[in-house]
Amino acid sequence: MIIGLGMIGGSFAKALKERGLATLYGVDRREGELALGVSTGVIDYPAQLNADYLSKMDVIVLATPVRAMESVVADLKPFLSEKTLVTDVGSTKGSVVEAVRRVYGFMPSNFIPGHPIAGAEKSGVLASNSSLFEKHMAIVTPLPDSNPVLLDKLHRLWRAVGSDVVSMDVEHHDHVLASSSHLPHLLAYTLVDALANGERSQDIFKFAAGGFRDFTRIASSDPVMWRDVFMANKDATLATLDHFTDRLADMRHAIEQGDGASMFGVFTRAKSARDHFLRLLEQRTLGSIKEVRPVSIAVLPASVIKGQISLLGDKSLSHKVITIAALSEGVSDLRNIDLAGDVKITIQAFRDMGVVIEEAANDHLRVHGVGLRGLKAPIAPINVHQSRETLYLLLPVLAGQSFPVSVTAEGELLNQSMKDVFSVVRQMGGKVESAVEDCLPVYLEPGDALNLSVTLQAGSERLRMAALLASLYSPEKSQVVPFLSGLSHCEVLLRQFKMSIESSEAGLTILPSPLTATNVVLTGDEYEMAWLVLLANILPGSELIIENVGLDSVSVALLMFMASIGADVSLPQQSASGLYEGSVSAGFAELHAFTLSAEQSYQFRDELPLLCVAAAYATGQSCIKGINALPYYYEDRVLGLIDALEHMGLSVTYEKGDLFVQGGLPQGGELDSAGDDKVALAMIALGARSHALTKVHDCQKLLEEFNELEGVARQLGFHCTVTQ
Numbered sequence: 141m142i143i144g145l146g147m148i149g150g151s152f153a154k155a156l157k158e159r160g161l162a163t164l165y166g167v168d169r170r171e172g173e174l175a176l177g178v179s180t181g182v183i184d185y186p187a188q189l190n191a192d193y194l195s196k197m198d199v200i201v202l203a204t205p206v207r208a209m210e211s212v213v214a215d216l217k218p219f220l221s222e223k224t225l226v227t228d229v230g231s232t233k234g235s236v237v238e239a240v241r242r243v244y245g246f247m248p249s250n251f252i253p254g255h256p257i258a259g260a261e262k263s264g265v266l267a268s269n270s271s272l273f274e275k276h277m278a279i280v281t282p283l284p285d286s287n288p289v290l291l292d293k294l295h296r297l298w299r300a301v302g303s304d305v306v307s308m309d310v311e312h313h314d315h316v317l318a319s320s321s322h323l324p325h326l327l328a329y330t331l332v333d334a335l336a337n338g339e340r341s342q343d344i345f346k347f348a349a350g351g352f353r354d355f356t357r358i359a360s361s362d363p364v365m366w367r368d369v370f371m372a373n374k375d376a377t378l379a380t381l382d383h384f385t386d387r388l389a390d391m392r393h394a395i396e397q398g399d400g401a402s403m404f405g406v407f408t409r410a411k412s413a414r415d416h417f418l419r420l421l422e423q424r425t426l427g428s429i430k431e432v433r434p435v436s437i438a439v440l441p442a443s444v445i446k447g448q449i450s451l452l453g454d455k456s457l458s459h460k461v462i463t464i465a466a467l468s469e470g471v472s473d474l475r476n477i478d479l480a481g482d483v484k485i486t487i488q489a490f491r492d493m494g495v496v497i498e499e500a501a502n503d504h505l506r507v508h509g510v511g512l513r514g515l516k517a518p519i520a521p522i523n524v525h526q527s528r529e530t531l532y533l534l535l536p537v538l539a540g541q542s543f544p545v546s547v548t549a550e551g552e553l554l555n556q557s558m559k560d561v562f563s564v565v566r567q568m569g570g571k572v573e574s575a576v577e578d579c580l581p582v583y584l585e586p587g588d589a590l591n592l593s594v595t596l597q598a599g600s601e602r603l604r605m606a607a608l609l610a611s612l613y614s615p616e617k618s619q620v621v622p623f624l625s626g627l628s629h630c631e632v633l634l635r636q637f638k639m640s641i642e643s644s645e646a647g648l649t650i651l652p653s654p655l656t657a658t659n660v661v662l663t664g665d666e667y668e669m670a671w672l673v674l675l676a677n678i679l680p681g682s683e684l685i686i687e688n689v690g691l692d693s694v695s696v697a698l699l700m701f702m703a704s705i706g707a708d709v710s711l712p713q714q715s716a717s718g719l720y721e722g723s724v725s726a727g728f729a730e731l732h733a734f735t736l737s738a739e740q741s742y743q744f745r746d747e748l749p750l751l752c753v754a755a756a757y758a759t760g761q762s763c764i765k766g767i768n769a770l771p772y773y774y775e776d777r778v779l780g781l782i783d784a785l786e787h788m789g790l791s792v793t794y795e796k797g798d799l800f801v802q803g804g805l806p807q808g809g810e811l812d813s814a815g816d817d818k819v820a821l822a823m824i825a826l827g828a829r830s831h832a833l834t835k836v837h838d839c840q841k842l843l844e845e846f847n848e849l850e851g852v853a854r855q856l857g858f859h860c861t862v863t864q
C-alpha cells in the first residue's frame with residue numbers, strides 16, 4: 141500500500157508493478173489522484189485506512205509530505221499488524237522518527253524509515269516514472285530495534301527497483317541532506333523570488349538563458365513538500381545555511397576588493413569538486429568503466445627521417461614539476477609541459493586539495509603554490525587511477541600535511557607492492573594502513589615528523605623524487621643516499637625551486653627550507669629523444685636535430701653507449717645545472733653488435749626495449765645480460781620485445797636471464813604491445829626498416845602519452861599511421 145500517491149509514491153508503485161513484484165493499493169486524500177493512479181496502471185486498487193485493507197498488507201509506504209506523516213501513522217495504528225513492514229520516502233528522517241514516537245510512545249520494530257535519493261521538480265501521480273530509482277541511491281535509516289527480517293525486505297524492495305541501498309544514521313542523514321538537497325532548494329527558491337520581485341524583473345526573465353534555468357530548475361518543485369522539509373529539518377538546515385552565508389560574504393568581499401585570486405581559488409576548487417561529483421555520478425549511472433577502443437599503428441618500411449624537432453616536455457618531469465610548484469610559495473609558470481595522459485591525474489589530485497592550476501595554453505600551466513603544508517583535505521579519497529608516478533609523488537607530500545587521507549588506484553596498480561614508497565612514508569613518521577600489506581588502497585595518517593635518512597634500494601627516479609620530497613618535511617637536516625650515483629633531474633628541478641641539496645660522495649644532504657615558486661621550461665621527453673636517435677640511425681639517409689634536450693647522467697651514458705656501438709649521435713654541452721642541455725643530432729650509421737653487462741641493463745632499464753631494437757639492426761650477435769634481475773615490469777617489456785623479434789624472423793635466444801639477438805633485417809608483421817607505451821614505440825622502430833608493413837596493436841596508451849606522435853612523424857617524414 142502506498143499512502144500519498146504522488147510523484148514518488150506513484151513511481152515506486154509503478155516500478156514494482158511493472159516488474160510484477162506486487163499487487164498495489166493506493167491511498168490519497170485527493171480522490172482524483174487515486175482514480176488517475178488506477179486508470180494509468182500505476183496501482184491496482186484504491187484503498188482506505190481501515191482494518192479490511194490494512195490487515196492484509198505486507199508493506200506500507202508513506203509517501204506524503206513529511207509533516208502529514210504523523211496523522212497518517214495515527215490513522216494506521218489501530219489496524220496495523222507488527223508483521224507489516226512500514227516505511228516512508230520522506231526527505232527528512234529525524235522528524236518522521238519523532239512523529240512515530242509521538243504516536244506510539246516508542247519506535248515499533250516494523251517501522252523502518254527510508255529515503256530514495258532520486259526525484260524531480262514535478263509532483264502528482266501523472267509525473268510517476270518507473271525507472272526513477274534506477275542507478276540511484278536509496279538510504280535506509282534503521283533504528284536499534286528494527287526487525288532484521290523486515291530490514292532485509294526493505295533492502296530487497298529498493299534493490300528490486302534498481303537502487304543501490306545505503307544504511308545511515310538518522311541524524312547523519314539529516315545533516316548530509318540539509319547540505320546536498322535542502323540548501324540548494326532554498327537557494328533556488330529564494331533566488332527566483334528575489335529576482336521576480338526585484339527591479340527589472342521582466343527583463344531578467346526575458347534575457348535569462350541556460351545558467352538561470354539550470355540553477356533554478358528545482359524552484360519549480362512542490363511548495364508544500366519543501367515547506368514541510370524546512371520545518372522538519374530546521375537545525376541542520378540553519379547550520380549549513382550559516383556556513384554558506386559566511387562563504388557568500390567572503391565572495392562579496394572578494395568582489396568588492398577586486399580580489400581576483402580569491403575568486404579564482406574558489407571557482408577552481410569548486411569546479412574540481414563538481415567535476416569529481418560528476419565523475420562519481422557517471423560511474424553510478426553507467427554502471428561500469430568506459431570501454432577503450434583498441435588502436436593500432438601501421439608502419440610503412442623504408443622511410444627516411446630528416447629535420448629539426450623540439451619535443452614536448454618529459455612526462456615524468458611534468459608530474460614532478462607540477463608537484464614541486466604546487467608545494468612552493470608563489471606562482472610558477474611552467475612551459476613545455478606534457479598535459480596528456482597520466483599528468484592530468486597529478487593535476488587533478490592537487491586541484492582536489494585546493495591548488496589552483498591554470499591551463500594557460502596546451503603546454504603551459506600557471507600553478508598557484510600553497511606552500512609545503514598548505515594542501516587542504518580532499519572531499520573524497522584520492523584516486524591515482526593507473527599512475528604510479530602520481531602515487532610516488534603524492535604519498536610523501538600527503539604524509540607531510542596535517543590531515544589523514546585515503547589513496548586508491550585502479551587496475552594493476554591495486555595489486556602491486558608499494559613497499560618502497562610506503563617505507564619512505566614510514567621513515568618520515570607517517571602511518572600507513574592498508575588491508576592488503578603494502579598495497580593500495582591505503583589510509584595515510586601524518587605522525588610526528590622525523591628526520592629522514594634513507595638509503596634507496598633501487599634506482600627508480602620516482603622513488604628518488606619521493607625520498608627528496610619526504611626530506612622537505614624533516615624538522616632538521618636529512619640525508620638521501622641514491623642507489624645510482626650521478627646527477628638526476630630530481631635534484632636539478634628541486635634546486636630551481638630553491639631547495640637546498642648538497643651532493644657529496646656520501647649522498648644528498650637536504651636542509652629544511654620552503655620552496656620558492658619559479659618559472660620553468662621543461663626539456664623534451666628523453667625516451668622519445670632516444671627513440672628518434674635510434675630511428676635516425678637505422679633509416680639510411682636520415683639526418684636529425686633534436687632541440688631542447690636536457691640530459692641527466694643516465695641519458696648521457698646511454699647516448700655515449702650508442703656512440704660506442706657506432707651510432708651517429710652528438711651530445712650538447714654540460715650546463716651550470718650539471719645537465720647536458722641544448723640539441724642532440726643524429727643520423728644513419730651501421731650499428732655494431734654489443735654486449736650490455738647486467739649493471740648496464742639495470743642502468744638503461746627504461747630504454748631496454750629500444751636497445752633490443754638496436755640489437756636487431758646491428759651487425760653480429762648482441763647480448764643483453766641480467767634481464768631476469770630487473771624489476772618484473774622491465775623484464776616483461778623485454779619479453780614482449782623478444783616475442784616481437786622472433787615474430788619478425790630474427791634469431792633470438794633467451795637463456796638464464798641473458799638475451800642474445802642476431803642482427804638482420806626484420807620481416808614485418810603484426811605485433812602486440814600489450815598496452816605498454818614504451819614497448820609500442822620500440823616496436824614501431826622495429827618495423828621502420830623491415831621488409832613489409834608492420835602493425836603494432838594496443839597502442840591506446842602510447843597515443844595518450846605521446847599524442848603528438850603522428851605530428852612528429854609527419855614533420856620528419858616518417859610513415860606511420862593510426863588505424864582502428
Ligand SMILES: NC(=O)c1ccc[n+]([C@@H]2O[C@H](COP(=O)([O-])OP(=O)(O)OC[C@H]3O[C@@H](n4cnc5c(N)ncnc54)[C@H](O)[C@@H]3O)[C@@H](O)[C@H]2O)c1
Nearest residue numbers: 144146147148168169204205206208230231259260263264
Ligand atoms: N519530489 C522529490 O524529488 C522527492 C524525492 C525524494 C523524496 N521525496 C519525498 O517524498 C514524499 C512525496 O513527495 P512527492 O514529490 O511525491 O509529492 P507529491 O505532491 O507528488 O505527492 C504527495 C501526495 O501525498 C498526498 N497527501 C498529502 N497529505 C496526505 C494525507 N494526509 N493523506 C493521504 N495523502 C496525502 C497528496 O495528495 C499527494 O498526492 C515527500 O515526503 C518528499 O519529501 C520527494
Ligand SMILES: O=C(O)C(=O)C[C@]1(C(=O)O)C=C[C@@H](O)C=C1
Nearest residue numbers: 231256257258259260261321358
Ligand atoms: O532532482 C530533483 O529535482 C530533486 O529535487 C531530487 C531530490 C534532491 O534534492 O536531489 C529532492 C529531494 C529529495 O528528498 C531527494 C532528491
